[in-house]
Amino acid sequence: MKKKMLHTFGAVAAAVIMLASCGNPSTETQATSAAGTAGAGTTAVQTEAAGTAEGKDSVIVTMPTTSEPESGFDPAYGWGAGEHVHEPLIQSTLTVTTKDLKIEKDLATDYQMSEDGLTWTVKIRDGVMFTDGEKLTASDVAFTYNNVKEKSTVNDFTMLKEAVAVDDTTVEFHMEKPYSIWPYTMAIVGIVPEHAYDESYGQHPIGSGRYIMKQWDKGQQVIFEANPDYYGEQPKMKKVTVLFMEEEAALAAAQAGQVDVAHTAASYSDLSLDGYSLFSVASVDNRGFNLPATKAEEKDGLLVGNDFTSDPAVRKAINIGINREEMIQNVLNGHGTPAYSICDKMPWYNPDSEVSYDPEAAVKLLEEAGWTAGSDGIREKDGVRAEMTLMFSSGDSVRQALAEDTANQLKALGISVKTEGVGWDVAYDRAQSEPLVWGWGAHTPMELYNIYHSKAETGLAEYSPYANETVDRYMDQALETDLEGSYGLWQKAQWDGATGVTQDGDIPWIWLCNVDHLYFVRDGLTVADQKIHPHGHGWSIVNNVDEWDWK
Amino acid sequence: MKKRLCWNQRTKTLILLAVAVFYLAGVAVWGLVGRESALVTDFSRKNLTPSLSYLFGTDWLGRDMLARTVTGLSISIIIGVCAAAVSAVIAGLLGVAAATLGKKVDAVITWLIDLIMGIPHILLLILISFAAGKGLTGVILGVSLTHWTSLARVIRAEVLQLKESTYIRTAEKLGHSKWRIAKKHMLPHLIPQFLVGLVLLFPHAILHEASITFLGFGLSTEQPAIGVILSESMKYLVTGKWWLALFPGLMLVLTVMLFDLLGECLRKLTDPGSVHR
Numbered sequence: 001m002k003k004k005m006l007h008t009f010g011a012v013a014a015a016v017i018m019l020a021s022c023g024n025p026s027t028e029t030q031a032t033s034a035a036g037t038a039g040a041g042t043t044a045v046q047t048e049a050a051g052t053a054e055g056k057d058s059v060i061v062t063m064p065t066t067s068e069p070e071s072g073f074d075p076a077y078g079w080g081a082g083e084h085v086h087e088p089l090i091q092s093t094l095t096v097t098t099k100d101l102k103i104e105k106d107l108a109t110d111y112q113m114s115e116d117g118l119t120w121t122v123k124i125r126d127g128v129m130f131t132d133g134e135k136l137t138a139s140d141v142a143f144t145y146n147n148v149k150e151k152s153t154v155n156d157f158t159m160l161k162e163a164v165a166v167d168d169t170t171v172e173f174h175m176e177k178p179y180s181i182w183p184y185t186m187a188i189v190g191i192v193p194e195h196a197y198d199e200s201y202g203q204h205p206i207g208s209g210r211y212i213m214k215q216w217d218k219g220q221q222v223i224f225e226a227n228p229d230y231y232g233e234q235p236k237m238k239k240v241t242v243l244f245m246e247e248e249a250a251l252a253a254a255q256a257g258q259v260d261v262a263h264t265a266a267s268y269s270d271l272s273l274d275g276y277s278l279f280s281v282a283s284v285d286n287r288g289f290n291l292p293a294t295k296a297e298e299k300d301g302l303l304v305g306n307d308f309t310s311d312p313a314v315r316k317a318i319n320i321g322i323n324r325e326e327m328i329q330n331v332l333n334g335h336g337t338p339a340y341s342i343c344d345k346m347p348w349y350n351p352d353s354e355v356s357y358d359p360e361a362a363v364k365l366l367e368e369a370g371w372t373a374g375s376d377g378i379r380e381k382d383g384v385r386a387e388m389t390l391m392f393s394s395g396d397s398v399r400q401a402l403a404e405d406t407a408n409q410l411k412a413l414g415i416s417v418k419t420e421g422v423g424w425d426v427a428y429d430r431a432q433s434e435p436l437v438w439g440w441g442a443h444t445p446m447e448l449y450n451i452y453h454s455k456a457e458t459g460l461a462e463y464s465p466y467a468n469e470t471v472d473r474y475m476d477q478a479l480e481t482d483l484e485g486s487y488g489l490w491q492k493a494q495w496d497g498a499t500g501v502t503q504d505g506d507i508p509w510i511w512l513c514n515v516d517h518l519y520f521v522r523d524g525l526t527v528a529d530q531k532i533h534p535h536g537h538g539w540s541i542v543n544n545v546d547e548w549d550w551k
Numbered sequence: 552m553k554k555r556l557c558w559n560q561r562t563k564t565l566i567l568l569a570v571a572v573f574y575l576a577g578v579a580v581w582g583l584v585g586r587e588s589a590l591v592t593d594f595s596r597k598n599l600t601p602s603l604s605y606l607f608g609t610d611w612l613g614r615d616m617l618a619r620t621v622t623g624l625s626i627s628i629i630i631g632v633c634a635a636a637v638s639a640v641i642a643g644l645l646g647v648a649a650a651t652l653g654k655k656v657d658a659v660i661t662w663l664i665d666l667i668m669g670i671p672h673i674l675l676l677i678l679i680s681f682a683a684g685k686g687l688t689g690v691i692l693g694v695s696l697t698h699w700t701s702l703a704r705v706i707r708a709e710v711l712q713l714k715e716s717t718y719i720r721t722a723e724k725l726g727h728s729k730w731r732i733a734k735k736h737m738l739p740h741l742i743p744q745f746l747v748g749l750v751l752l753f754p755h756a757i758l759h760e761a762s763i764t765f766l767g768f769g770l771s772t773e774q775p776a777i778g779v780i781l782s783e784s785m786k787y788l789v790t791g792k793w794w795l796a797l798f799p800g801l802m803l804v805l806t807v808m809l810f811d812l813l814g815e816c817l818r819k820l821t822d823p824g825s826v827h828r
Binding site for chain 2: 247248251252267268271330331394395397400401404405407408419420421422
């Protein structure tokens, strides 16, 4: 049946192409295998025809429609430095993250933090040009940072007081408070030219990065061309076309041979496509759920805390009562790795977070804590039933499947879990009292802080009620020390031998899996080694598109 | 009319009516009883093609699509019945009020009908459903508040026409009270129109429930609603899992057609023009 449908698709596709190409039949040899689905299809076909002859140096990549930067390619509105961090391509950054997520210099030739941690002095490369021919100076850097501090709504720049250009190649960052992981922020903020910046900068960006944005058809595609004056190594891929489409459209485009790299999901991973192979990238794009760690009470009309999950024994039992390997097989067709923290495999990850699946121990924990099975098999203690609602964002099939599988697995422990699809308009508030399936994972330890550190106003962490003074203190210290020294402190915040957020500690969040990012890649294309992808299935793949190669 | 041997139009209509009612009631009850099994997920049986044990196949969470489809349809039927009943009551009240309470009231009600008919149905539905917090109440409110207009018009016209008819005027001249005229002479004439109108609202209500849920403004995604099933299946059609969309879609069409047929039958049975064929 599948075959038959593919044939039908093929026939329709061929017909479309025949109609589309009767104007100039000579150039369309390659296109006979391609189908025209959307407007973007036509462009793809043309591009391909242009790059076939000898040594292809262009590539067509698909991305989810949500990857298209709504407010343009402006770091102040989230380009590179948004919810999903990535290298900004068009602009260059002061530092870059390496494959093992340490820091390397890019525009910066040297950076130093003062003794008190309140001043960062950065020397920048001399002789770097913007693509409009103007020189990039320290005042552009200072302008960029002051601008993002003022405007950015998607990333936090409150630790920065002000950036000052001392001379043409030296910039000083004056901080409000010590922030040892500042180099990770410097790795995502693309430097914009002060002389060519206005409100519409995002629509036609100018930078000093590896690529120049040539064309942007909103809702369809962006075309990048290599920057001939780039100060680093010349990109091997001279032209990069990014098409924005849903997974099913990307699959259809790959089936029709229109694209070189098509993003895809685990549910499509068992398909085999002629001329393509599945390319899987490890990620820290984790999925997990919060377990409110305080007793239920009403605060300003909002229910905060949960009587059932506030028992540490319950949280521990859930953490070891979930078979992550089986879940990854069930939900992701095996394309994932078990997650034990928000930052698996990062330099600041504490391996003590890892646990092994042990249902007997989980049951024992519950029994010892006084949760005994009632007549219907669901446990109870002092009139509190062992039940909770596990929410997921509606329409996200992976999160829904994770929630369902969690519910099935926890039932075996005598815990009743109801699943519910919710919209993000209510999810944040409801997660204060009920578990929600979240997705996190970024290239900065700040995420640990955001999840586990208590806030001054409430005394509880932001996304799910939890507080531990010792954990807070380690993270505060980590921000005050130097970068190299901070890694150890971030690890101690997770587990210091006595307390923390792991199985032996408070375990206020359960981490389930890191979702591998999957792509169908055309045979012959070598996608360069990827760093561990952060949350977001979009731009990360093209972080190093300049190093990709055709065989 | 040609004479038929034993099954005349009326018997045939009655049989059709019985079949339709039986099917719809059956689906509604089966769906409610089987609601639990529609929610069961079992990853050991995911993505199965239709077979004897799973007639409609299973989806990516290993849910039985037959149970889901039937439960989804029963939810649709219940929403349809509620929404159609509410809109029919609104239509009846406003239609009669417009025709009997004088020029000014008539003008206001006619204006209201025009206003609501002037806005595209689905748009108004989405607005109301979203404002009422989506979910079951949102959908029922949305469908009921948008579907009464055409029936209200029919009722209003019918009452206006009746008011001018000779036998009503004669009754008035004979000194009967207004209430008695309404009850004895007008109501029997209106009831068939009203009933048929009510039944013909069902298919509309069901289709609109399915469509706003499909668009994501109706029932929540863990519910086995037809709209949810169909919108989920879109993602898997491209991988050749045709059964996820085909059977639920067919069942939806069948249900809607049966309701339509039911309305037709009722009309034939109650309309004086066709009742004796």
